[in-house]
Every structure is written in structure tokens, then in C-alpha cells.
Amino acid sequence: MRFVDEFRDPELGRALAAEIASLAEPGRHYKVMEVCGGHTHSIYKYGIDDLLPDSVELVHGPGCPVCVIPMGRVDDGIAIARRPEVIFTCFGDMMRVPGSEGSLLDAKAAGADVRMVYSPLDALRIAKQNPEREVVFFAIGFETTAPSTALTLGRAKAEGVPNFSCVCNHVTIVPPLRALLESPDLRLDGFIGPGHVSTVVGARPFEFIPADYGKPVVISGFEPLDVLQSIQMILQQLVDDRCQVENQYRRVVPYDGNLRALEVMAEVFQLRPHFEWRGLGFISQSALRLSEAYADLDAERRFDVPGVRVADPKACQCGEVLKGVIKPWECKVFGTACTPERPIGTCMVSPEGACAAYYNYGRLAREREVV
Amino acid sequence: MSDPPAVCSHEVGCITCGDTAVELVAERVDEDRGLALCADPEGRRETVEIGLVEPVRPGDRLLVHAATALAKVDAA
Numbered sequence: 252m253r254f255v256d257e258f259r260d261p262e263l264g265r266a267l268a269a270e271i272a273s274l275a276e277p278g279r280h281y282k283v284m285e286v287c288g289g290h291t292h293s294i295y296k297y298g299i300d301d302l303l304p305d306s307v308e309l310v311h312g313p314g315c316p317v318c319v320i321p322m323g324r325v326d327d328g329i330a331i332a333r334r335p336e337v338i339f340t341c342f343g344d345m346m347r348v349p350g351s352e353g354s355l356l357d358a359k360a361a362g363a364d365v366r367m368v369y370s371p372l373d374a375l376r377i378a379k380q381n382p383e384r385e386v387v388f389f390a391i392g393f394e395t396t397a398p399s400t401a402l403t404l405g406r407a408k409a410e411g412v413p414n415f416s417c418v419c420n421h422v423t424i425v426p427p428l429r430a431l432l433e434s435p436d437l438r439l440d441g442f443i444g445p446g447h448v449s450t451v452v453g454a455r456p457f458e459f460i461p462a463d464y465g466k467p468v469v470i471s472g473f474e475p476l477d478v479l480q481s482i483q484m485i486l487q488q489l490v491d492d493r494c495q496v497e498n499q500y501r502r503v504v505p506y507d508g509n510l511r512a513l514e515v516m517a518e519v520f521q522l523r524p525h526f527e528w529r530g531l532g533f534i535s536q537s538a539l540r541l542s543e544a545y546a547d548l549d550a551e552r553r554f555d556v557p558g559v560r561v562a563d564p565k566a567c568q569c570g571e572v573l574k575g576v577i578k579p580w581e582c583k584v585f586g587t588a589c590t591p592e593r594p595i596g597t598c599m600v601s602p603e604g605a606c607a608a609y610y611n612y613g614r615l616a617r618e619r620e621v622v
Numbered sequence: 623m624s625d626p627p628a629v630c631s632h633e634v635g636c637i638t639c640g641d642t643a644v645e646l647v648a649e650r651v652d653e654d655r656g657l658a659l660c661a662d663p664e665g666r667r668e669t670v671e672i673g674l675v676e677p678v679r680p681g682d683r684l685l686v687h688a689a690t691a692l693a694k695v696d697a698a
Contacts, residue, residue: 289642342688370689372671392688395643399690402671447643450685450692473642503685503693512674512692603642 258474259297267479268302274486281307282438283485284575286428287445288315288603289473295612297475307482310437310575311605313427313531314445316392317344318573318597318604321527322561324420325350328389331418331554332363338381339365340374341389344601349594351561355389371403371417378407378415387550388417395447397421397539398512401519404541404548416550419540421520424448425456426537427528432464436576441485443478444470446500451516453508454498461494472500519545527560529597530570569596572605579606586610643687645695646670648678658691660684 275281285291291311294300300309313319325348332339332355339355346356346367359365364384368374371388378386390400400421407415424445431437444457449470457468467488471481481499488494498504519542526538541549563569567589568582579585579598589595591607598604602611646660649667656673671690672678684691 292642369668372669372689395687395692398674398692399671399688402673402690447685447687447692450643502696505693509674509692515674 258472258476260476264302264475264479267476267483268304271307271479271483271486272304274483274490275304275306276490279306281440281486281489282310283307283441283443283482284310284312284431284439285443285471285478286312286314286424287443287448288318288601288605288608289447290443290445290471290478291315291605291608292603293473293475293478295608297478298612299475299478302479303482307486309482310439311572311579312442312575313431313528313573314393314424314448315573315598315601315603315605316396316422317348317601318569319422319427319528319531320345320348320391320420320597321529322350322563323527323557323559324418325354326352326561327551327556327558328418329353329355329358329363330556331387331550332358332365334385334554336385337364337554338377338384338386339363339389340368340377340386341365342369342391343367345389345391347594347600348597349600371400372406375403375407375412375415378412382414384414385553386415387554388415389420390417391420393422393424393445393448394451394516395445397516397520398451398509401512401515404519404545405515407548408545416548416553417541418550418556419520421539422526422528423522423537423539424452425459426534427531428457428460430531430534431574432460432466434574437574439466439575440489441467441469443481443485444468444496446470446472446477446504449498449500449504449508451509451512454496454504454506455508457496461496465494467494468496470496470498470500470504472502518542528573530563530573532570564595567596569598569606572596572598579609582606643685643692646684646686646691648672648680648682648684651678651680653677658684660686660691 374388469481469484520539521542571577598606648658650659683695685693
């Protein structure tokens with residue numbers, strides 16, 4: 252038996268859904284935000300929203316690593332990728348994120364040496380195999396991915412790989428959550444906390460949400476029963492008039508996180524004063540750059556990059572989707588001009604993006620019928 | 623039900639971009655290099671950084687993201 256089977260038991264799922272329905276107060280509407288794109292993906296892949304009572308609404312949050320990359324950063328990457336001496340490496344979905352003049356995949360089609368890698372370690376391996384070329388790794392992701400980049404940069408430094416460098420776009424999860432909670436147009440009752448980010452940062456950084464904003468948080472795993480149980484735990488807190496951070500994903504998330512990962516990150520990275528998030532604008536101290544100790548591995552210092560802010564396309568409403576203000580299908584270009592094959596906005600690129608999740612699991616037809 | 627393989631692809635979707643982590647079992651451990659050869663339930667193997675979760679022993683279940691073990695999985 253696969254280890255995951257026990258977290259996909261349909262009977263237990265239905266029992267949890269019934270419990271959620273019994274906890275929901277008649278006449279009250281609950282809005283629960285799943286912070287992480289991985290949860291969005293699970294919810295639509297397994298039809299979890301179909302099991303919930305109408306009074307419990309799931310709102311998609313900003314935790315999709317690809318979705319939050321602004322166009323200007325993509326343009327910076329493409330400018331480096333076009334240099335003849337460069338082998339440009341990045342994760343798969345990142346290749347399809349549109350910049351102002353196309354994506355990295357378009358740059359590859361036009362002759363740039365852009366290669367997909369599964370991990371930063373793969374990029375370092377390419378650098379060792381190609382000592383006559385400059386190998387640049389375009390790092391994206393939340394605290395889940397940042398330790399991997401940090402370890403690889405540590406290896407590059409220790410082993411002395413002079414032709415390896417990194418464009419660091421790593422972001423942190425707490426600042427955008429705080430920005431969302433300050434947003435006047437969004438009313439939420441609780442949060443499904445990001446499980447994989449929490450394996451690194453722990454549950455403690457989310458304590459400000461109940462303390463400062465009075466909303467419950469449950470750190471959740473990604474299997475269907477994990478998500479259903481987390482929703483049940485949030486509603487149970489509301490019924491009990493409790494408000495705290497609970498950890499449903501205790502099988503992998505220690506409350507204090509992975510201290511060794513946090514130490515490695517603190518050595519390799521430092522906070523940027525500001526960083527632009529797609530659709531959310533500039534958020535203070537919400538992203539990482541390489542620390543001075545690793546400055547010689549910083550591709551932004553090694554190469555000239557445009558560094559220009561590019562406005563999102565007017566038709567694109569990724570910002571409202573990322574803030575949970577509108578549903579993906581309410582965007583004017585959803586499923587017409589913007590599809591996973593030809594995305595206009597980042598939320599349609601990654602399967603974890605709310606728009607792509609809706610599109611890929613057949614929500615387009617269902618929601619249109621409802622309208 | 624079998625999950626798709628742990629791949630990073632611009633065609634089928636990238637698990638690394640998606641902030642997804644997968645559970646793998648350590649098969650061989652190279653403590654000096656901080657690496658372990660790990661396998662998923664279908665027998666697909668990959669080399670994984672284990673510096674953040676050491677010590678690792680063969681048979682340990684690891685939660686892996688971007689070829690880095692972030693946590694040991696406690697099945698209890």
C-alpha cells in the first residue's frame with residue numbers, strides 16, 4: 252500500500268465533510284483562504300470543494316511561486332539568457348511565464364541556451380560540465396525552495412565553481428499575508444496554512460494572524476483528508492470561540508521548523524528592502540537577495556540587467572485572483588484569450604495557479620453553467 | 623492511484639515551481655558528501671541533499687523538494 256492511500260479514503264472524506272457541515276452555523280457564510288498553490292491544486296484535483304457545504308467558501312491565496320513573479324523580473328532573466336556565453340537554467344513552469352516580450356521558452360526558441368532543471372543542484376552540475384560557459388540559475392520560490400538554492404550556492408562556493416551564479420527571486424510568505432490582512436476589500440474567517448513552507452519556517456511565524464487579526468490558522472498537509480481535516484479544525488476553532496495556530500501536518504512540520512535550513516538561509520540570503528509581487532505591488536522586506544558573503548555568485552551583480560518595472564497587461568486580473576477578491580472564472584480573459592497553452596497571466600501558467608487549476612480540472616464548464 | 627513522476631516540465635507542470643514536496647525513501651547514504659540516493663514507491667531514483675535532516679539512514683522516509691530533503695516523515 253502506498254503511504255498516501257490512507258489520506259485519500261473516500262469514506263473518511265465524506266465523514267469529515269459531514270462534520271464540517273454540522274459545525275457550520277446556519278445562516279453564516281465562511282470564507283477560508285488556502286494560502287498555498289499546492290492546496291489550490293489538491294482542492295480542484297480531488298474535488299474537495301464539491302464535498303463542502305455551500306456556506307463554506309475556499310478563497311485562493313498568493314502562495315504560488317510562479318504566479319507572483321512580475322514581468323520585469325522575467326525580462327531581466329531573458330536579458331541574461333540572450334548572452335551568447337550564458338547557459339540559463341530555471342524550473343519548468345518558469346519557462347512559460349510571460350515577460351513584456353515573450354517568455355524564456357520564446358527566448359529559447361529564438362536561440363538562447365535556456366535549459367530546464369529540476370533542482371539548483373542540476374544547474375550546478377551543468378556549470379561543472381561546461382567550465383567555458385557562464386551558467387546562471389534563475390531561483391524562484393518561497394521558503395520551501397530557498398534552502399535548496401542556499402545549499403547549492405554553499406556547494407558552489409566551497410567547491411569553487413567560478414562560472415556559476417544565481418538570479419535570486421526567492422520570496423517569503425508572511426509579508427504578503429500581512430498585506431492581504433490589511434486589505435479592506437477582503438473578509439476572511441481563517442487560513443489553511445502552507446504545509447511545505449512550514450517544514451522550513453515552522454508554525455510559529457503565523458502566530459501574528461490570530462494575535463493581531465483574530466483569525467485561526469491550521470497548517471495543513473496536501474492530501475484530500477489533510478485539507479478536509481484542516482477545514483474542520485478551523486470551523487471547530489470558530490465554534491469554540493478559539494483563535495490560534497494549529498498544526499494538522501505534524502507528521503512533517505515541527506512547530507519551530509527546520510532550524511538548520513533557517514541557519515543556511517540566513518548565511519546565504521539577506522532581505523531585500525522591497526520586492527514587486529505580481530498583482531500585489533511592492534511589499535517591504537518580502538524577498539531575498541544574496542548576502543554580501545555570496546555577492547560574487549549574484550548574477551544581478553555579474554551581468555547588466557534592465558531592472559525595469561513592467562506593468563501587467565490591462566486585461567489580466569491576476570492581482571485580484573491572487574488576493575482572492577475574484578474567482579478565476581470572473582476574469583475577463585479566463586479561458587478565452589488566457590489559457591494554459593497561451594497564458595497572459597501567471598495564474599494560468601503553473602498547475603498550482605488558481606486559474607490553471609480551475610481550467611485543468613473542468614471548472615470552466617461548471618462555473619459558466621452556474622452563471 | 624499512481625501519482626505522476628516527480629518531474630519538472632513546462633508541458634505537464636513543474637512540481638518544484640508548484641511548491642510540491644514528495645516522499646522518498648533513502649536507499650544509500652553518502653555522509654561525506656551530504657547526499658543520499660532515494661527512491662519513490664515506483665522505484666524512480668534521484669540524488670538528494672540531506673544536509674538539513676542529517677543523520678539519515680537507509681530506510682528513512684524523507685520529504686523532498688527540489689532534490690533537497692526538508693524533513694523526515696513521521697508515520698506515527
